[in-house]
Amino acid sequence: MNHDPHALRALLGDDAGLCHRAITGEHGVSLPPFTDHHVHLHLIDESRLASGGIAGVVDLGGDPVALARRENHSIPRVAYAGAFLTAPGGYPVGRSWAPAEIAREISDPSTHPGVPGSAATAVDEQASFGASVIKASLNSAAGPVLDPATLSAVVEVARERGLPVIAHAEGEGMPRLAFEAGVSGFAHTPFSEYVGRAFIAHAAAAGHVWISTLAIHRDDAEAAEFARVNLAGFAAAGGRVLYGTDLGNGEQPVGVNAEEVSALDRAGVRGAALIRAMSDPWPFAEPPSGVRTFVPGPPPGQLDEVAEWLRGATVVPTEELVHDDH
Structure with a gap:
């Protein structure tokens, strides 16, 4: 080692x-706090x-009222989008895991405040409850999606409020629809198709x-390969x-997910690039304060050992760690 x-x-x-x-x-290794x-x-x-190594989270779909009222624990630090903004009858409306409170159906592209069912009203509601990001749902495999004018209105209003818009883009053509409307990125690496080098270059x-x-x-080999290739590019x-x-989608560990880390490794996000992806403070500018991610035991000796090694990660106060570097 x-x-x-x-x-x-x-x-x-x-x-x-x-x-x-x-x-x-x-003894172990100190790393920046993971999100x-x-x-x-x-x-x-x-x-x-x-205790599983995660110091911060971004909730990308929940009840904005409940999120605003939650007890303000210092760790995990929480940023949130509030409700999914979707088309009438669009994803995730009607899903068993999705109570009505976590979706807002937008029927009007108006950017004027106070118009019932409008883009501006939906964005302003999430902002008023403390959202740091807006989540737009574009899942053509599960129902209607926001049309280009309405999606562009969501992006315009959010930008005026200083909020990035992240899209759930599922189904052929959905990543392009989102990109052309000016979203800031994707809640999932595009997995319904290969998006192509030109699209990737423009997105970067x-x-x-x-x-x-x-x-x-893990149970859809085609989607897994689309996502891997797109993210690698x-x-x-x-x-x-x-x-x-x-996290919350199916059975997953509450903490560092070694399977996700391994998948990132296979997509070429390895070593220092992996740690950057895990410790990026987005949508905040600074990482969670006063804590570090600590992995006990001997450090890894090579890249292939990192995913398994990170299973042991936990969050500890910075003041508890004494550096041994010489």
């Missing part, structure tokens, strides 16, 4: 360091996140963020990749 701090930083990035816990004396950029808090036990140049969620396709083009699991 590698105990050379310089080799460790070469493997995992400049913010990785050998350390020990002051109270227990346990899962796609969760649904109403479907999980968030109290288990920190536009500053898109793509949230990975690769492991949710986006990462290679310099795109901003964010680690995200869609």
Whole structure:
């Protein structure tokens, strides 16, 4: 195993360091705090996140009232979109896991405040309840989707409020519809088709963020390959990749998901790039304060060991860690 701090930083990035816990004396590696950029808090036990290595989350679909009223624990730090904004009868309306409170059906592209059922009213509601991002639903495989004018209105109003719009783009042509409307990125790496090099280059140049969620396709080989190839291209083009699991969707560990980490590795997001994707503070500018991700035991010696090694991650106060680098 590698105990050379310089080799460790070469493997995992400049913010990785050998350390020990002051109270227990346990040795390990200190990393920047991790964020899962796609969760649904109403479907999980968030109290288990920190012990599983996750210091921050982005809720991408929940009841905006409940999210605004939740107890403000320091960890996990929570950003949220509030409700899915969707077409009348569109996804996720009617899903068993989706109570009515987590969706807003938009029937009017108006950008004027206060118009019932309008784009502006839906965006303003989420903003008023503290949303840091807006989630637009474009799932043509599950029902009607927002038309281009309405989606563009959502993006326009959100931009005026200083909020990025992230799209759930599922179905052929949906990523392009979202891109042309000016969204800031995708809640899932596009998985319904190969989006192509030109699209990927334009998305990377536009500053898109793509949230990975690769492991949710474990039972759909075609979708998994579409997502892997698309994300590999986006990462290679310099795109901003964010680690995200869609936690709450099926059986997943509440904490670092080694299967997601392995899928990112297979898409070429490895080593320091992987740690950047996991510790990116988006949609905030700064990471969660006062904490670090700590992985006990010997550090990995090579890239192929990182995914399994990260299963042991936990969140600890920064003041508890004593650096051993020389």
